[in-house]
Ligand code: SF4
Protein backbone atom coordinates (compact mmCIF):
# COMPACT_ATOMS: atom_id res chain seq x y z
CA UNK A 1 0.00 0.00 0.00
CA UNK A 2 1.20 3.50 -0.78
CA UNK A 3 -0.26 6.95 -0.26
CA UNK A 4 -0.70 9.40 -3.13
CA UNK A 5 1.48 12.52 -2.95
CA UNK A 6 0.79 15.12 -5.61
CA UNK A 7 3.68 17.12 -6.96
CA UNK A 8 4.42 20.00 -9.27
CA UNK A 9 7.77 21.63 -9.97
CA UNK A 10 8.64 25.33 -9.87
CA UNK A 11 8.38 26.00 -13.61
CA UNK A 12 5.68 28.51 -14.45
CA UNK A 13 3.97 30.14 -17.39
CA UNK A 14 0.65 31.78 -18.18
CA UNK A 15 -2.12 30.30 -16.03
CA UNK A 16 0.43 28.06 -14.36
CA UNK A 17 1.83 30.45 -11.80
CA UNK A 18 2.73 29.16 -8.35
CA UNK A 19 -0.66 30.47 -7.23
CA UNK A 20 -2.42 28.38 -9.91
CA UNK A 21 -0.26 25.42 -9.02
CA UNK A 22 -1.10 25.70 -5.33
CA UNK A 23 -4.83 25.68 -6.09
CA UNK A 24 -4.51 22.78 -8.52
CA UNK A 25 -2.46 20.86 -5.99
CA UNK A 26 -5.04 21.41 -3.26
CA UNK A 27 -7.77 20.14 -5.58
CA UNK A 28 -5.83 17.10 -6.78
CA UNK A 29 -4.82 16.14 -3.25
CA UNK A 30 -8.49 16.47 -2.22
CA UNK A 31 -7.64 19.12 0.35
CA UNK A 32 -10.27 21.41 -1.17
CA UNK A 33 -12.93 18.75 -0.60
CA UNK A 34 -12.09 18.53 3.11
CA UNK A 35 -13.62 21.93 3.72
CA UNK A 36 -17.35 22.19 4.30
CA UNK A 37 -19.51 25.30 4.64
CA UNK A 38 -19.13 26.85 8.07
CA UNK A 39 -15.90 25.03 8.96
CA UNK A 40 -13.44 27.03 11.04
CA UNK A 41 -10.20 26.20 9.25
CA UNK A 42 -6.80 26.58 10.91
CA UNK A 43 -4.11 27.29 8.32
CA UNK A 44 -1.00 26.31 10.27
CA UNK A 45 2.01 28.36 9.26
CA UNK A 46 5.34 29.53 10.52
CA UNK A 47 5.33 33.34 10.24
CA UNK A 48 9.13 33.49 10.37
CA UNK A 49 11.29 35.46 12.75
CA UNK A 50 12.09 39.07 11.91
CA UNK A 51 15.23 38.99 9.76
CA UNK A 52 14.34 35.67 8.17
CA UNK A 53 12.96 35.94 4.62
CA UNK A 54 12.71 32.25 3.74
CA UNK A 55 9.21 31.61 5.09
CA UNK A 56 6.37 30.90 2.68
CA UNK A 57 5.37 34.17 0.97
CA UNK A 58 1.95 35.57 2.01
CA UNK A 59 0.51 35.52 -1.57
CA UNK A 60 0.84 31.73 -1.61
CA UNK A 61 -1.05 31.60 1.67
CA UNK A 62 -3.70 33.94 0.28
CA UNK A 63 -4.75 31.47 -2.42
CA UNK A 64 -5.25 28.80 0.24
CA UNK A 65 -7.36 31.29 2.21
CA UNK A 66 -9.42 32.08 -0.89
CA UNK A 67 -9.90 28.39 -1.63
CA UNK A 68 -11.22 27.81 1.89
CA UNK A 69 -13.59 30.77 1.58
CA UNK A 70 -14.89 29.50 -1.77
CA UNK A 71 -15.79 26.25 -0.05
CA UNK A 72 -17.74 28.23 2.55
CA UNK A 73 -15.11 27.79 5.27
CA UNK A 74 -13.81 30.42 7.68
CA UNK A 75 -10.02 30.40 7.55
CA UNK A 76 -7.57 31.81 10.07
CA UNK A 77 -3.78 31.80 10.11
CA UNK A 78 -2.23 30.32 13.18
CA UNK A 79 0.87 29.21 15.05
CA UNK A 80 1.62 28.63 18.73
CA UNK A 81 3.92 30.68 20.95
CA UNK A 82 7.55 29.68 21.29
CA UNK A 83 9.31 28.28 24.32
CA UNK A 84 12.39 30.39 23.83
CA UNK A 85 12.31 34.11 24.59
CA UNK A 86 12.20 35.90 21.26
CA UNK A 87 9.78 37.77 19.05
CA UNK A 88 7.05 35.09 19.16
CA UNK A 89 6.94 34.27 22.87
CA UNK A 90 3.49 35.78 23.48
CA UNK A 91 0.55 36.58 21.24
CA UNK A 92 1.24 40.33 21.02
CA UNK A 93 4.85 39.89 19.92
CA UNK A 94 3.87 36.98 17.71
CA UNK A 95 1.19 38.94 15.83
CA UNK A 96 3.57 41.90 15.46
CA UNK A 97 6.13 39.55 13.94
CA UNK A 98 3.54 38.09 11.59
CA UNK A 99 2.53 41.60 10.50
CA UNK A 100 6.15 42.66 9.96
CA UNK A 101 6.63 39.63 7.74
CA UNK A 102 3.58 40.51 5.64
CA UNK A 103 0.82 38.32 7.08
CA UNK A 104 -1.67 41.15 7.62
CA UNK A 105 -5.33 40.69 6.72
CA UNK A 106 -5.01 42.96 3.71
CA UNK A 107 -2.35 40.64 2.24
CA UNK A 108 -3.74 37.23 3.11
CA UNK A 109 -7.47 37.77 3.59
CA UNK A 110 -7.53 35.95 6.93
CA UNK A 111 -7.00 36.97 10.56
CA UNK A 112 -4.01 35.82 12.57
CA UNK A 113 -5.06 33.95 15.72
CA UNK A 114 -2.26 32.76 17.98
CA UNK A 115 -3.27 29.21 18.74
CA UNK A 116 -2.39 29.02 22.44
CA UNK A 117 -3.50 32.49 23.50
CA UNK A 118 -1.83 35.48 25.04
CA UNK A 119 0.87 33.69 27.05
CA UNK A 120 0.70 30.13 25.78
CA UNK A 121 -1.67 28.88 28.48
CA UNK A 122 -4.59 28.00 26.19
CA UNK A 123 -4.22 24.36 25.34
CA UNK A 124 -6.17 21.12 25.48
CA UNK A 125 -4.83 17.84 26.85
CA UNK A 126 -5.42 15.42 24.00
CA UNK A 127 -5.15 11.68 24.73
CA UNK A 128 -2.95 9.80 22.27
CA UNK A 129 -1.54 6.81 24.21
CA UNK A 130 1.86 7.19 22.58
CA UNK A 131 5.24 5.71 23.44
CA UNK A 132 6.34 8.88 25.27
CA UNK A 133 3.10 10.66 26.14
CA UNK A 134 -0.36 9.53 27.24
CA UNK A 135 -1.67 13.03 26.52
CA UNK A 136 -0.24 15.99 24.64
CA UNK A 137 -0.85 19.72 25.14
CA UNK A 138 -2.30 20.93 21.85
CA UNK A 139 -3.00 24.64 21.37
CA UNK A 140 -6.70 25.36 21.71
CA UNK A 141 -7.35 27.19 18.47
CA UNK A 142 -5.87 24.32 16.46
CA UNK A 143 -7.65 21.66 18.49
CA UNK A 144 -10.98 23.46 18.34
CA UNK A 145 -10.80 24.17 14.60
CA UNK A 146 -12.99 21.98 12.40
CA UNK A 147 -10.20 21.41 9.89
CA UNK A 148 -6.46 22.03 9.62
CA UNK A 149 -4.43 22.81 6.53
CA UNK A 150 -0.71 22.80 7.29
CA UNK A 151 1.28 24.93 4.88
CA UNK A 152 4.85 23.89 5.59
CA UNK A 153 8.19 25.22 4.46
CA UNK A 154 10.67 22.40 3.91
CA UNK A 155 14.06 23.40 5.30
CA UNK A 156 16.83 22.29 7.63
CA UNK A 157 16.76 22.26 11.41
CA UNK A 158 19.57 21.88 13.92
CA UNK A 159 17.67 19.38 16.13
CA UNK A 160 15.49 17.58 13.62
CA UNK A 161 17.72 17.62 10.56
CA UNK A 162 14.77 18.79 8.55
CA UNK A 163 11.44 20.48 9.07
CA UNK A 164 8.36 19.38 7.12
CA UNK A 165 4.75 18.97 8.13
CA UNK A 166 5.34 16.63 11.08
CA UNK A 167 7.65 19.18 12.67
CA UNK A 168 5.34 22.07 11.73
CA UNK A 169 2.34 20.42 13.37
CA UNK A 170 4.10 18.72 16.27
CA UNK A 171 6.43 21.29 17.75
CA UNK A 172 4.41 24.07 16.12
CA UNK A 173 1.07 23.26 17.76
CA UNK A 174 2.34 22.34 21.22
CA UNK A 175 1.94 24.93 23.97
CA UNK A 176 5.23 26.26 25.42
CA UNK A 177 4.96 23.78 28.30
CA UNK A 178 4.39 21.02 25.77
CA UNK A 179 7.43 22.21 23.85
CA UNK A 180 9.50 21.89 27.01
CA UNK A 181 8.38 18.29 27.50
CA UNK A 182 9.30 17.53 23.89
CA UNK A 183 12.73 19.02 24.41
CA UNK A 184 13.66 17.37 27.66
CA UNK A 185 12.81 14.77 30.29
CA UNK A 186 14.98 16.57 32.80
CA UNK A 187 13.28 18.19 35.77
CA UNK A 188 13.72 21.95 35.89
CA UNK A 189 15.58 23.90 38.57
CA UNK A 190 15.22 27.53 39.64
CA UNK A 191 18.15 29.90 39.29
CA UNK A 192 17.96 31.80 42.63
CA UNK A 193 20.08 34.62 41.22
CA UNK A 194 17.42 35.41 38.63
CA UNK A 195 14.28 34.58 40.64
CA UNK A 196 12.34 37.71 41.64
CA UNK A 197 10.06 35.77 44.03
CA UNK A 198 6.96 36.74 42.01
CA UNK A 199 5.28 33.40 42.76
CA UNK A 200 3.80 32.85 39.28
CA UNK A 201 5.40 29.43 38.96
CA UNK A 202 3.95 28.40 42.32
CA UNK A 203 0.45 29.25 41.10
CA UNK A 204 0.97 27.47 37.79
CA UNK A 205 2.52 24.24 39.10
CA UNK A 206 -0.18 21.54 38.93
CA UNK A 207 1.61 19.35 41.47
CA UNK A 208 2.33 21.86 44.21
CA UNK A 209 5.98 21.02 43.70
CA UNK A 210 7.34 24.54 44.16
CA UNK A 211 7.91 26.04 47.56
CA UNK A 212 9.30 29.32 48.77
CA UNK A 213 12.67 29.23 50.46
CA UNK A 214 15.13 31.91 51.51
CA UNK A 215 13.98 35.46 50.56
CA UNK A 216 10.73 33.95 49.24
CA UNK A 217 12.50 32.60 46.18
CA UNK A 218 11.09 29.56 44.41
CA UNK A 219 12.52 26.08 44.85
CA UNK A 220 11.40 22.98 42.93
CA UNK A 221 11.04 19.79 44.94
CA UNK A 222 12.28 17.19 42.49
CA UNK A 223 10.41 14.34 44.21
CA UNK A 224 7.06 16.06 43.50
CA UNK A 225 7.84 17.48 40.05
CA UNK A 226 6.37 15.61 37.06
CA UNK A 227 8.38 17.58 34.51
CA UNK A 228 5.32 19.14 32.86
CA UNK A 229 7.20 22.32 31.91
CA UNK A 230 4.53 24.79 33.05
CA UNK A 231 6.90 26.68 35.35
CA UNK A 232 9.51 26.98 32.61
CA UNK A 233 6.92 28.36 30.23
CA UNK A 234 5.49 30.89 32.66
CA UNK A 235 8.47 32.31 34.52
CA UNK A 236 8.53 35.92 33.26
CA UNK A 237 12.26 36.43 33.84
CA UNK A 238 13.66 33.14 32.58
CA UNK A 239 14.73 32.06 36.07
CA UNK A 240 13.84 28.44 35.31
CA UNK A 241 16.11 27.70 32.37
CA UNK A 242 14.83 25.76 29.40
CA UNK A 243 16.33 22.31 29.21
CA UNK A 244 17.22 21.63 25.60
CA UNK A 245 18.88 18.34 26.45
CA UNK A 246 17.48 15.39 24.60
CA UNK A 247 18.68 12.78 22.17
CA UNK A 248 17.61 13.18 18.59
CA UNK A 249 15.47 10.05 18.45
CA UNK A 250 13.46 11.05 21.52
CA UNK A 251 12.72 14.64 20.51
CA UNK A 252 11.68 13.55 17.03
CA UNK A 253 9.42 10.78 18.33
CA UNK A 254 7.86 13.10 20.89
CA UNK A 255 7.23 15.68 18.19
CA UNK A 256 5.55 13.06 16.01
CA UNK A 257 3.27 12.31 18.99
CA UNK A 258 2.31 15.98 19.20
CA UNK A 259 1.54 15.98 15.47
CA UNK A 260 -0.65 12.96 16.12
CA UNK A 261 -2.39 14.94 18.86
CA UNK A 262 -3.38 17.50 16.22
CA UNK A 263 -4.45 15.02 13.56
CA UNK A 264 -6.01 12.17 15.52
CA UNK A 265 -9.14 14.00 16.72
CA UNK A 266 -9.91 15.34 13.25
CA UNK A 267 -8.97 12.63 10.83
CA UNK A 268 -10.15 13.22 7.29
CA UNK A 269 -10.21 16.96 8.06
CA UNK A 270 -6.46 17.61 7.65
CA UNK A 271 -4.56 18.48 4.49
CA UNK A 272 -0.91 19.22 3.89
CA UNK A 273 1.04 21.39 1.46
CA UNK A 274 4.84 21.23 1.54
CA UNK A 275 6.84 23.93 -0.26
CA UNK A 276 10.35 22.87 -1.25
CA UNK A 277 11.67 26.35 -1.89
CA UNK A 278 14.32 28.39 -0.09
CA UNK A 279 15.56 25.18 1.53
CA UNK A 280 17.72 26.92 4.07
CA UNK A 281 20.06 24.99 6.37
CA UNK A 282 18.31 26.49 9.42
CA UNK A 283 14.74 26.74 10.63
CA UNK A 284 12.52 29.79 10.02
CA UNK A 285 12.97 30.46 13.77
CA UNK A 286 16.44 31.83 12.99
CA UNK A 287 16.47 35.62 12.51
CA UNK A 288 18.40 35.14 9.25
CA UNK A 289 18.32 32.79 6.29
CA UNK A 290 21.42 31.38 4.74
CA UNK A 291 21.83 30.34 1.09
CA UNK A 292 19.48 27.43 0.24
CA UNK A 293 21.23 24.05 0.02
CA UNK A 294 19.35 23.00 -3.15
CA UNK A 295 17.45 24.88 -5.88
CA UNK A 296 13.73 25.48 -5.49
CA UNK A 297 12.20 22.10 -6.30
CA UNK A 298 8.43 22.24 -6.14
CA UNK A 299 5.25 21.92 -4.12
CA UNK A 300 3.62 18.78 -2.76
CA UNK A 301 0.09 18.13 -1.54
CA UNK A 302 -1.35 15.16 0.34
CA UNK A 303 -3.59 14.05 3.17
CA UNK A 304 -0.92 11.68 4.51
CA UNK A 305 1.65 13.65 6.57
CA UNK A 306 4.16 10.80 6.71
CA UNK A 307 4.12 10.23 2.97
CA UNK A 308 4.44 13.92 2.08
CA UNK A 309 7.45 14.38 4.39
CA UNK A 310 9.15 11.24 3.05
CA UNK A 311 8.55 12.40 -0.54
CA UNK A 312 9.90 15.88 0.29
CA UNK A 313 13.06 14.39 1.76
CA UNK A 314 13.59 12.13 -1.25
CA UNK A 315 13.16 15.02 -3.70
CA UNK A 316 15.71 17.13 -1.80
CA UNK A 317 18.18 14.26 -1.63
CA UNK A 318 17.98 13.65 -5.38
CA UNK A 319 18.65 17.31 -6.21
CA UNK A 320 22.00 18.96 -6.94
CA UNK A 321 23.52 21.07 -4.16
CA UNK A 322 23.85 24.84 -4.46
CA UNK A 323 27.51 25.60 -4.94
CA UNK A 324 27.47 28.72 -2.75
CA UNK A 325 25.64 27.04 0.15
CA UNK A 326 27.06 25.27 3.20
CA UNK A 327 27.00 22.10 1.10
CA UNK A 328 29.11 23.64 -1.65
CA UNK A 329 31.82 21.17 -2.67
CA UNK A 330 29.82 18.20 -1.32
CA UNK A 331 27.94 17.42 -4.53
CA UNK A 332 27.87 13.68 -3.87
CA UNK A 333 26.13 14.03 -0.51
CA UNK A 334 23.27 11.54 -0.33
CA UNK A 335 21.59 12.69 2.87
CA UNK A 336 21.74 16.47 2.63
CA UNK A 337 20.14 17.34 5.96
CA UNK A 338 22.40 14.88 7.77
CA UNK A 339 25.37 16.56 6.08
CA UNK A 340 24.20 19.99 7.29
CA UNK A 341 23.21 19.21 10.89
CA UNK A 342 24.49 15.73 11.69
CA UNK A 343 20.90 14.73 12.49
CA UNK A 344 19.14 11.61 11.29
CA UNK A 345 15.80 12.71 9.83
CA UNK A 346 14.24 9.25 9.91
CA UNK A 347 13.04 9.10 13.53
CA UNK A 348 10.12 11.49 13.15
CA UNK A 349 8.91 9.85 9.95
CA UNK A 350 9.28 6.30 11.29
CA UNK A 351 7.44 7.20 14.47
CA UNK A 352 4.69 8.93 12.52
CA UNK A 353 4.17 5.68 10.64
CA UNK A 354 4.36 3.64 13.86
CA UNK A 355 1.61 5.79 15.40
CA UNK A 356 -0.65 5.19 12.42
CA UNK A 357 -0.55 8.70 10.99
CA UNK A 358 0.37 7.52 7.53
CA UNK A 359 2.78 5.50 5.42
CA UNK A 360 6.32 6.09 4.27
CA UNK A 361 5.50 4.42 0.98
CA UNK A 362 4.05 6.89 -1.48
CA UNK A 363 3.16 7.22 -5.12
CA UNK A 364 4.23 10.54 -6.59
CA UNK A 365 1.59 11.93 -8.94
CA UNK A 366 3.16 14.74 -10.92
CA UNK A 367 1.45 17.38 -13.01
CA UNK A 368 2.31 20.60 -14.84
CA UNK A 369 6.00 19.78 -14.93
CA UNK A 370 8.44 21.63 -17.12
CA UNK A 371 8.21 19.00 -19.81
CA UNK A 372 4.39 18.61 -19.62
CA UNK A 373 2.91 18.92 -23.11
CA UNK A 374 -0.73 19.03 -22.14
CA UNK A 375 -2.82 19.84 -19.15
CA UNK A 376 -3.81 17.06 -16.81
S1 SF4 B 1 8.05 32.53 38.18
FE1 SF4 B 1 10.28 32.75 38.02
S2 SF4 B 1 10.74 34.66 39.05
FE2 SF4 B 1 8.66 34.07 39.68
S3 SF4 B 1 8.97 32.91 41.57
FE3 SF4 B 1 8.97 31.43 39.92
S4 SF4 B 1 11.13 31.20 39.37
FE4 SF4 B 1 10.97 33.03 40.59
Ligand code: SF4
Nearest residue numbers: 205225226228229231
Ligand atom coordinates in the same frame (compact mmCIF):
# COMPACT_ATOMS: atom_id res chain seq x y z
S1 SF4 C 1 7.79 21.12 35.72
FE1 SF4 C 1 5.60 21.13 36.23
S2 SF4 C 1 5.45 19.84 38.06
FE2 SF4 C 1 7.61 20.37 37.85
S3 SF4 C 1 7.85 22.18 39.13
FE3 SF4 C 1 7.47 22.92 37.03
S4 SF4 C 1 5.23 23.23 36.95
FE4 SF4 C 1 5.65 21.94 38.76
